[in-house]
Amino acid sequence: MILLQEVIHQLxxxxxxxxALLLLTRLFRRKSRRGLAYDIVYAYAIIPFLLPAxxxx
Amino acid sequence: MVRRMALLAAxxxxxxxxxxxxxxxxxxxxTVVVSEALTVQVPLSTYFGGIKGTVMDAPVYVFDSGVxxxxxxxxxxxxxxxxxxxxxxxxxxxxxxxxxGKVFVIPRASMSASTLGMLGNAYPAFFRVxxxxxxxxxxxxxxxxxxxxxWPDPFTFVHYPSRQNLAYQDxxxxxxxxxxxxxxxxxxRTAFAITEMIRRERIDLTIDVHEAxxxxxxxxxxxxxxxxxxMCAMASMxxxxxxxxxxxxxxxxxxxxxxxxxEVGDFTESFAVLMETPEPFIDKFVGPMTEDLLLTGxxxxxxxxxERGLLYADYDIKTGASLDYRVARHLAGAAEIIKQMGEFYxxxxxxxxxxxxxxxxxxxxxxxxxxxxxxxxxxxxxx
Numbered sequence: 001m002i003l004l005q006e007v008i009h010q011l012x013x014x015x016x017x018x019x020a021l022l023l024l025t026r027l028f029r030r031k032s033r034r035g036l037a038y039d040i041v042y043a044y045a046i047i048p049f050l051l052p053a054x055x056x057x
Numbered sequence: 058m059v060r061r062m063a064l065l066a067a068x069x070x071x072x073x074x075x076x077x078x079x080x081x082x083x084x085x086x087x088t089v090v091v092s093e094a095l096t097v098q099v100p101l102s103t104y105f106g107g108i109k110g111t112v113m114d115a116p117v118y119v120f121d122s123g124v125x126x127x128x129x130x131x132x133x134x135x136x137x138x139x140x141x142x143x144x145x146x147x148x149x150x151x152x153x154x155x156x157x158g159k160v161f162v163i164p165r166a167s168m169s170a171s172t173l174g175m176l177g178n179a180y181p182a183f184f185r186v187x188x189x190x191x192x193x194x195x196x197x198x199x200x201x202x203x204x205x206x207x208w209p210d211p212f213t214f215v216h217y218p219s220r221q222n223l224a225y226q227d228x229x230x231x232x233x234x235x236x237x238x239x240x241x242x243x244x245x246r247t248a249f250a251i252t253e254m255i256r257r258e259r260i261d262l263t264i265d266v267h268e269a270x271x272x273x274x275x276x277x278x279x280x281x282x283x284x285x286x287x288m289c290a291m292a293s294m295x296x297x298x299x300x301x302x303x304x305x306x307x308x309x310x311x312x313x314x315x316x317x318x319x320e321v322g323d324f325t326e327s328f329a330v331l332m333e334t335p336e337p338f339i340d341k342f343v344g345p346m347t348e349d350l351l352l353t354g355x356x357x358x359x360x361x362x363x364e365r366g367l368l369y370a371d372y373d374i375k376t377g378a379s380l381d382y383r384v385a386r387h388l389a390g391a392a393e394i395i396k397q398m399g400e401f402y403x404x405x406x407x408x409x410x411x412x413x414x415x416x417x418x419x420x421x422x423x424x425x426x427x428x429x430x431x432x433x434x435x436x437x438x439x440x
Binding site: 005024027028036040047050051055056 | 058060061064065067068069071072073076079080083107205240242246
């Protein structure tokens with residue numbers, strides 16, 4: 001049970017990192033919806049995935 | 058490109074600035090200058106490795122006289138947002154003298170719960186106690202384990218081993234998870250570690266230190282496992298006669314599961330006692346939940362409730378229910394129940410002392426807290 005919880009915990013960090021990378025890529029490289037509003041949305045959406053780096057998962 | 062880089066930088070600034078208070082609360086450590094009676098400090102994981110390396114691996118302080126006698130555990134901040142509890146433990150740790158028996162103190166039983174505030178109550182993260190040498194700062198905290206450390210909650214929390222259904226958030230409430238289980242969630246494992254410690258150290262008396270709202274019937278009360286009922290009743294009478302403050306005794310209900318006064322009594326040999334003081338700060342109908350309210354206990358809405366007979370304890374806004382008063386009550390309550398254990402069971406007698414009710418009421422708690430900057434560094438610990 002404890003091992004399983006730890007595995008899920010680590011999976012969470014991996015998934016958060018992947019999501020952050022995806023959003024970051026989309027912020028800088030995308031072919032459609034290139035306006036300022038979309039830039040703001042992509043940048044804003046990264047915030048929850050930055051929190052683990054501050055030890056706030 | 059420049060615009061996007063600027064946006065990214067702005068987001069980073071907002072993230073760091075917006076989480077400053079959360080990070081401060083999670084990383085701030087309280088200092089305590091322990092008395093010369095300290096024998097050893099060990100992590101709670103000494104008794105159960107399943108919490109090692111987690112935020113719940115709280116320090117345990119042992120004050121052993123070396124003279125055979127009884128033993129007692131002061132379990133504080135099971136619910137951190139009842140601040141007279143950890144402050145009482147700190148006053149004990151800084152001033153205790155033990156000449157017979159052994160005292161264990163866990164000043165922060167739920168370390169995780171002390172690292173967040175209660176949703177919706179909008180109270181400050183810290184409070185400060187004035188001392189002759191300056192201020193000492195403490196975390197206020199919440200009632201339950203931080204969701205950052207234990208998440209998600211179940212739809213219904215099923216207590217182990219009774220299988221009683223409790224509210225979902227009780228899966229993070231340390232005082233609903235006793236006796237705990239080794240393969241449970243973090244809160245259950247912490248409860249198990251404390252129960253294991255009580256078993257292995259053969260602790261005779263467990264005193265779980267709490268505070269209660271005045272709108273809650275179990276306020277100003279000893280709640281005792283049935284094996285401790287007689288000593289609690291005697292301690293109540295003596296406190297009322299000698300210290301002049303009201304202290305009821307209630308026997309732990311057998312159907313109320315997960316609490317220390319029930320499960321520690323059932324699953325260990327220890328006498329289990331829980332103490333409550335009157336704490337306006339945690340009442341639901343008070344005005345702004347400020348640091349001042351926490352320290353003075355003065356609130357006009359509480360006074361209105363008192364005048365309408367809605368409270369379960371005496372209340373007067375002129376005197377309030379100050380932190381000094383509540384800590385003094387706990388110090389006297391713990392000292393008296395330890396004394397009564399020795400009266401009922403002479404082989405468990407202990408000789409311990411710390412500031413009395415009268416001394417704290419006269420000088421205030423700050424008088425009994427020492428300056429870590431000028432103390433012997435070997436006696437300074439951080440929690």
